Amino acid sequence: MNSQPEKYWSPYLAGFVLGLVLLATFVIMGRGLGASGAMMRSVVYAVDQVTPAHIDNNPYFAKYGGGDKNPLDNWLVYEVLGVIVGGLLSGLLAKRLKFKTDKGPRISVKGRLALALTGGAIMGFGARLALGCTSGQALTGGATLALGSWAFMMVMFASGYAIAYFVRKQWI
Amino acid sequence: MSAPFYKFDLFGYETGLVIAFLIGVAFGFTLERAGFSSSRKLALQFYLRDMTVLKVMFTAIIVAMTGLLYLNLADVLDMSKIYLNPTVLYPQMLGGAIMGVGFVIGGYCPGTSLVASAIGKIDGFFYVGGALLGMLIYGEVFPFFQDLTTSGAMGNATLSDWLNLRPGVVAFLVILMALGLFYVAEMLEKRFGEKA
Structure with missing residues (x-):
């Protein structure tokens, strides 16, 4: 086996x-x-x-x-x-x-869990403001060519790339 | 023309809930198989080392988009009965900007965090807890910026309204863009790639 x-x-x-x-x-x-x-x-x-x-x-x-x-x-x-x-x-x-925690090699488990909680809270807040998340907006609205969903998708990824450098120790 | 089935009353509300569960199972299964139960795999997207998110999302979008257009063209499906996300430009863009930050800090989006939690990822549990808290906070402070949440409302606007092109032409451009992105993604992975 x-x-x-x-x-x-x-x-x-x-x-x-x-x-x-x-x-x-x-x-x-x-x-x-x-x-x-x-x-x-x-x-x-x-x-x-x-x-x-x-x-x-x-x-x-x-x-x-x-x-x-x-x-x-x-x-x-x-x-x-x-x-x-x-x-x-x-x-x-x-x-x-x-049971495991996903993280990069340069951060402690505790640090990663604190950031998971923080990031989740930011995402939860943003998802309500944006009227949906990656599933409801990007995927669903993307396939139906909804204008706001495409604007949402572009801004979300741009923002992620803009911030990535500052939290790189968590992942790489 | 008989699709969407639910809108043509082929079954009732409660049957719809059973179908919702089954569709959810297929959705969650696929997300897990794509590797989206790993926060690091998702986050490496933002360091150009693993472009799975982009490839999965755009493949899914073009498959569903093309399917909808063909079924509509073949008179099987009534496109006007398909839910279209209303455009409320400013909250969507501001929310998107906030979510990009949450994505790269938290490592998941709401759907993937549930799948991660389902297979025992502890950072998934913390993320879900955080997301619920963030939503509670949103509801609590909502009365203070209620006006913002409706600003830039454009109703059922689509990319084809905005570009003044027929949906088929827009779909074709989306497919071209996706193919271009897939090519760039493969190049990036060849250069910076790392197996998460």
Whole structure:
């Protein structure tokens, strides 16, 4: 038995399959893929359990879970549950299930985890402002040629390249 | 013409949720197979050492885009019933700029962080925690800059409206651009490449 993890797919094969999944989503549902929207809904759900009045009084939260609305009763939430299961399935079959932290050779695990938390918070904030993330904007809006999604995509990558030098010790 | 199926009432809301889950499984599986469960592999994109993100994203975009155009042309699919992300230029660009920073610092985007967490990446857990926190903060401060979030609203604008070209021509240009980027990506990897 070989216990080495399997290789990743060729990027072009992975992209082709991902494109077919996205196309199938359009054909079946009339909409595209997403991720951050479901995470937002989980946040609203959690706050709603503690203090429902706070959700009702904030126009942004209320849109998702105001009054009797259940923020988790949504297409994206089920899609994202599937994403987690699909990732787990692939990792299992490829022998990649393992507790570990990815990082470059020049940073401590603690340092990397602190930056993961920080970067996640920045991304979470930005994704709500941008009305979606890499899945909902770049991929879905990119394929439907939505103007704002293309502007979003260009600015996001430009900004990443502009900042990369300053955090290079984390990765290279 | 019978696609998109859901919009033509071929099935109901609850069946749609089951389909959502199944589509999600395929999506998550593919992201993991592409190597997007590794933050370092994703981040090396920004150091020109591993261009997988660019190759996967643009391949996916041109496959789905071309598929939509052909199905529309063949009268199988009604393009007007496909959700089009509304353009709200300023928040999208500002949000994009913020997300670029978050991407290179955090190493993931929201979808890939979930896939990474699913296979046990500890930096994935921290990233997801951070993202949820960032979204909570966004909601809390939203009332203070609500006007910004609707500035530059252009409705259902597309690249073809903006360039004043037919969607097919724009798609052709996007494909040419993608092929050019793939060529550059291969050159960069040959020169700076490193297997993550």
